[in-house]
Amino acid sequence: MSEILKNGISMVLLSYEEEENLRVLLPQIKEKLEECGEPYEIIVVDSMEPLDNTRDVCEENCALYVNQEATGFGDAFHTGIRFAQYQKFFIMDSDGSHNPKYIPDIYHIFMSEHADVAIGSRYTEGGVSNDSLISQIISRFLNKVYGIVLGIPAKDLTTDFRLYHTCRLKEVEPELTNKHFDIVVEVLLKLKIKKSARKKKIKVEETPIIFDERMFGESKRLLFAFFIAYTTSILHLSGLRLKAAFKRK
Template sequence: MGISVVLLAYKEAENLTFLLPKIKEMMDSLPEEYEILVIDTKEPLDNTSEVCAQFGARYINQEFPGFGGAFKTGIKYAEKDKFLILDSDGSHDPKYIPSMYKKFTEENCDLVIGSRYTEGGETNDAKSSIIMSHILNGFFRVCLGIKAKDISTDYRLYRTEQLKNVELENVNYDVLQEVLLRMKQNKPDLKIGEVPISFQKRIYGESKRRLIPFIIGYMKSLVRFTFIRYPILRNIFLYGVFGVLAFVLDYSVSLGLAKTVMKEVPEAASIIGNIAGFIFTFTTNTFWNFKVKGKFLARAASYGGITLLGMGISTACIHLFKNSMNFALLKLIVLVFVSAMQFVLNKLITYNEKIIKSENQ
């Protein structure tokens, strides 16, 4: 039992001098033991270690890169069953700790957020940052299926065991959304509470966030998290990408052979191009898209059979409607229909998840 209070520091010694006494005062008012962990940069950049020693905080150098790496380091070394994290720049006032703890324990929450955007909360950040924050929160709420109003802040109280049971990959601030997604995957009925806070500007120093890399990183993560939550969308996307690349490969090989060594037998050139496209799509979908191993020949036969079926349907449709429709439009419609059909059949047969799971057990 107890609470691990975690602060991620990057040249924050001056702020920690003011913050640590306030944290200790609030923690002393709670009926639980606690520890304070300050996760500093891999190589010290100021006298943070001396400040930690002065106020009885445990000083740890981060072992993984970026903000996400500092967060993971904190999780690794937390020894209590509750995990409280807040900014080390003074923007998160420790006075809200008791109310967050009360909500956490009385309502049996898995996570409590010190929220700027729930009723009663406020932020004194710049207007541009507020607008961007609202936009990001809106997109990520939909993407993650999280109903909390403020999911881009790191003023949070977690259950340590739940944090230790997730694998985090992001190295930037978007790890704050990733951890919610991973926790919800492990516990679909994840209970999140919010306590209103007033977010203040940092006491000393400058923000470490850089706007353009920050936005680009979040856009990438939005797509990645959507694919994690809905893996079928990732499968469809990659299936389409590999299909387009296979078409280019097929066309290039066929055309190249037909114009050089197979001028007299363009049909043979076309067949070789088809085979090259088939090998490419089967290999990429097997190892990169659906990520399966074993029974390679059986899967190849299944994939090949479905490919031949698609070719038969495509040829029949073109033969039936070639005189009544524009060929380019007909080819496009047939291509979309056949590709969708092949994806569904491969998903159900070649890459059936139940079969794959039984093979891996």
């Protein structure tokens, strides 16, 4: 039996020693979610073992605090999907690189365009990335390649500042296998395959954002490992897309 979801928004933040950033972000996120005019919940998915006072910050801001069951970004994403109780699933970084002021923009394009996924994009017209030059070069290259691999005409496929339909995420969540940041690309392909099985095309919309450097703390992203994970997944996802295409024939 399908899970009955409540009308509204589940805002999910994946956290790893982000106490200082969440102390600033959570009040701003609540303010911007209020502008969307729907009931909402905020879920903070922390590391398996608490490493700071993130739980206290969540309690102060009426956010649900949960610990992921295994290590890695991928498992944290799974945990967020499982705990979401509302029909729309919003996700953003918890380090301050995603500004909460863009929440209403992403929400409105999601609703007005009847999108399957709405993305806060660094690379669509009007978007800006303030990341390091080498990170931008790698990111733009990977996004070009993923655009071809996935067959989805979006310019920022590797960001996780997004809004989804929760029921669709819960449908594909058991099928997601990637362990690292590349799960944000895998989920788009799995959603597309599910949509294609219904003889429909996935609709992905983008709205521009300015991507900033983190506010406090040190980056958890290891550039070389990040690049290896994404390039490895290109082969994996290419195979999945081809397999799905053969099944439809």
